[in-house]
Amino acid sequence: MPNEKPTHQWKTLDRDLNRISQLEYATQYVSRPMVGFGVAMAFMVLAGLGAALLLGQESSSFVVVAAAVFGAYMAINIGANDVANNMGPAVGANALTMGGAIVIAAICESAGALLAGGDVVSTISKGIIAPTSVQDSQVFIWAMMAALISSALWVNLATWVGAPVSTTHSVVGGVMGAGIAAAGFSAVNWPNMSAIAASWVISPVLGGAIAALFLAFIKTYIIYQDDKIAAARRWVPVLVGIMAGVFASYLALKGLKKIVKIDMPTALMIGAGVAVAAYAISAPYIRRKSEGLENRNRSLKVLFGLPLVISAGLLSFAHGANDVANAVGPLAAIVHAEQFGEFAGKVSIPLWVMVIGAFGISFGLVLFGPKLIRMVGSQITKLNPMRAYCVALSAAITVIVASWLGLPVSSTHIAVGGVFGVGFFREWHAERRARNNSKNRPEAKRIAPEERRRRKLVRRSHFMTIIAAWVITVPAAALLSGVIFLGLNAVFV
Numbered sequence: 001m002p003n004e005k006p007t008h009q010w011k012t013l014d015r016d017l018n019r020i021s022q023l024e025y026a027t028q029y030v031s032r033p034m035v036g037f038g039v040a041m042a043f044m045v046l047a048g049l050g051a052a053l054l055l056g057q058e059s060s061s062f063v064v065v066a067a068a069v070f071g072a073y074m075a076i077n078i079g080a081n082d083v084a085n086n087m088g089p090a091v092g093a094n095a096l097t098m099g100g101a102i103v104i105a106a107i108c109e110s111a112g113a114l115l116a117g118g119d120v121v122s123t124i125s126k127g128i129i130a131p132t133s134v135q136d137s138q139v140f141i142w143a144m145m146a147a148l149i150s151s152a153l154w155v156n157l158a159t160w161v162g163a164p165v166s167t168t169h170s171v172v173g174g175v176m177g178a179g180i181a182a183a184g185f186s187a188v189n190w191p192n193m194s195a196i197a198a199s200w201v202i203s204p205v206l207g208g209a210i211a212a213l214f215l216a217f218i219k220t221y222i223i224y225q226d227d228k229i230a231a232a233r234r235w236v237p238v239l240v241g242i243m244a245g246v247f248a249s250y251l252a253l254k255g256l257k258k259i260v261k262i263d264m265p266t267a268l269m270i271g272a273g274v275a276v277a278a279y280a281i282s283a284p285y286i287r288r289k290s291e292g293l294e295n296r297n298r299s300l301k302v303l304f305g306l307p308l309v310i311s312a313g314l315l316s317f318a319h320g321a322n323d324v325a326n327a328v329g330p331l332a333a334i335v336h337a338e339q340f341g342e343f344a345g346k347v348s349i350p351l352w353v354m355v356i357g358a359f360g361i362s363f364g365l366v367l368f369g370p371k372l373i374r375m376v377g378s379q380i381t382k383l384n385p386m387r388a389y390c391v392a393l394s395a396a397i398t399v400i401v402a403s404w405l406g407l408p409v410s411s412t413h414i415a416v417g418g419v420f421g422v423g424f425f426r427e428w429h430a431e432r433r434a435r436n437n438s439k440n441r442p443e444a445k446r447i448a449p450e451e452r453r454r455r456k457l458v459r460r461s462h463f464m465t466i467i468a469a470w471v472i473t474v475p476a477a478a479l480l481s482g483v484i485f486l487g488l489n490a491v492f493v
Contacts, residue, residue: 036367040076043363047072047356054352064338067145068356071331074152075360076368078167078324081159083109083365084372085395085415086315089388092377093301095308098370104309105316105369106362112320113358128172129179133187137337142488143182144330144337147174150481151330154473159368162375162462163469166410171329172196173477181482182489199409200470203398207414208421211394214239215422218386219429223297229290232303237283239389240307245275246396247314251321253400264404282307304385311392318396319411324357331356376416380466381423381458391418416466423458 051068055061087101096104134140151170158165172193179187218235225231249271252262262270286303293299332349377383383391395415402409 039367040073040363043076043360044069044072047360050352050356061338063141063145064335067148067331067334068353070145070148070152071328071353072356072360074148074155074167074331075324075328075357076364077152077155077159078357079109079361079364079366080368081155081164081364081372082167082319082412083316083361084369084376085164085412086319086392087312087369088373088376089383089391089415089419090308090312090377091373092383093308093385093388095305095385095388096312098373101312101373102366102369104313105365108313108316109320109324109361109365110358112317113324113354113361115321128175128189128192129183129187130189133179133183139182139489141334141337142492143175143178143485144333146178146181146481146485146488147171148330148334149484150174150177150477154477154480158469158473159372161465161469162371163466164372164376164412164416165469165473166412168410169196169200169470169473170477173474174481175330176474177478177481178485180478181485196474199402200413203402203409204413204417204420204470206401207394207398207417208424210397211390211418211421212425214390214393215387215425216429218390222300223386228295228297228300229293232300233283233287233290236286236303236307237279239393240282240286241275241279243307243311243389243393243396244278245271246393246400247271247311247318248274250318250396250400251314301385304389308385308389308392311389311396315392315395315411315415318399320358320361324354324361328353328357375462376419379459380416380419380462381426383419383422387422387426390422391415394418394421413470420458420463427458 048065048069051065052061055064083105087096087105090096091098091101129143134143148171151167151174154170154173155165155167176188176193218239221235222228222231249267252270253264253267289303290299293302328349332353335350335353336348377388395411395418398414398418399409399411
C-alpha cells in the first residue's frame, strides 16, 4: 500500500531518536559529578589568581597563592560536610526542600562569615602547638600548609564515605600532626588536646540528652494531650521564645565579637529580652495558624514548620560566624608569616581570606552537600518537624553551655548527637509502651527478639560509621599532616 513506506520510515526515525535521547540521559547522568568537580576546580583556581593579584609579584607570593588554593579546597569541603548538620534535620522533616535548604544555608553561612565572623583567630588552633616550639618561620609555614591540606583531604574522604565529621577537629589534628613532625611531641599542648578529646564524648552526649528532653516535653505536654491544638497554642510560642533567646545569646556571645566584646551575663540578658519579644510575636501567629486544624499529630507539624526553618537558618549563620574562621586559620597564619616574617598566636584574618571561606562553603554546599544532608536528615532516623526542632534547639543550647564551661566543642558532633538522641529516645519510648501494653493486655501478640531488633528506629550501620569517623578524625588528620609536612620540608627546605 502507498502509505506503508512513510509509516515505516517514521517508526524507524522514532526508534533512532529514542536511542539518541537515552544516550543523552546516560551522558548527563555520568557527567553530572564531573560538572561539580569542574566548578570546584575553577573556584580553587580563581582563589589562587585572586591571591596572586592582591600580592603582586613578590617572591614569597607563591606560597600564599598555593595556600589560597588549598584554603578554597578546605572551604568547599566544609560546605559539603559541615553544613549538612544544620540543614539535614529540616530537609528530613520535609519542612524545607533540598533546593530551599541549599539557598538558605548558602546565604546564611556567607552572611555569618562576612558580617559576624571573628576578625582574629588563633592560628595555632586553640593553642594546640606552642609558638616557641617552632622557631623558624619557614618551618611554621610548611606546618600550617600541611595542616590545611591534610584536614581538607580528610573531610573530603569523610564526605565521600558519607560520615559527617568535625572540620574543626580535622584542623586541630592537622596542626597537631604537623607540629609533632616539626618539633616533636613536646611541641603539643597535651592538656588542651585532652580537653578536645573529652569534647568528642561530652558534646554529642549533651546534645542528644537535651534533644531527647525537649522531645519528651513535646510528647508529654502537646502530642499526648486530649486537645493537641490548644496545647500547641500554649507551648509552641514558649518553645519559639526559648529558641530565639538561645540564639540571641549565642550570637551576642560569639557573633558580635568583631564589634563589641560581650560577657556571658550580658549575653544571657540579651537572650532573655529577645525570648520575651519572640514569644509576644509568635503567640498570635501560632493562634492564627492553628485555626481550623484537626486535632491530630499531622496538624502539629504545620505549627512547627516555620520555627524549624528559622532555626536552621540561624544555625547556619552561627556556623558561618564561628567555624569558618577556624577553617581558614592556617591560611591566615601563612599570610601573616609571609608578610611579616614572623608568626604569632593570634592574627587578623584579611577580608579576602574570609571571602574565600564564605564563598567556598557556598560552592561546596551547592555542589556536594545534598549527599550528607540526606544522610543526616533521613538515613539515621526518621524526623518530623517536632523532632527536627528539638535537634536544632539542643544544638544551640549545647554550644551556649559548652561556652560557659569553656569546652571546645564541635557543632557537627552536637547536631548529629541530637539526631541520635531523638532516635534513641523514640526507641526507648516505643519499648516502654510495648512493655506496658503487654502487661495490661496479656493476650497481645508478642514480638520476637529478632523482629524487635529489625524494628530499631536508629540505623546501627550509620551510627557505627559516624562514631568510628569521629574517633579517628584527629589521629588520621594528624598522621596525614605529619607525612605531608615531611614531604614539603624535604622538597622545599
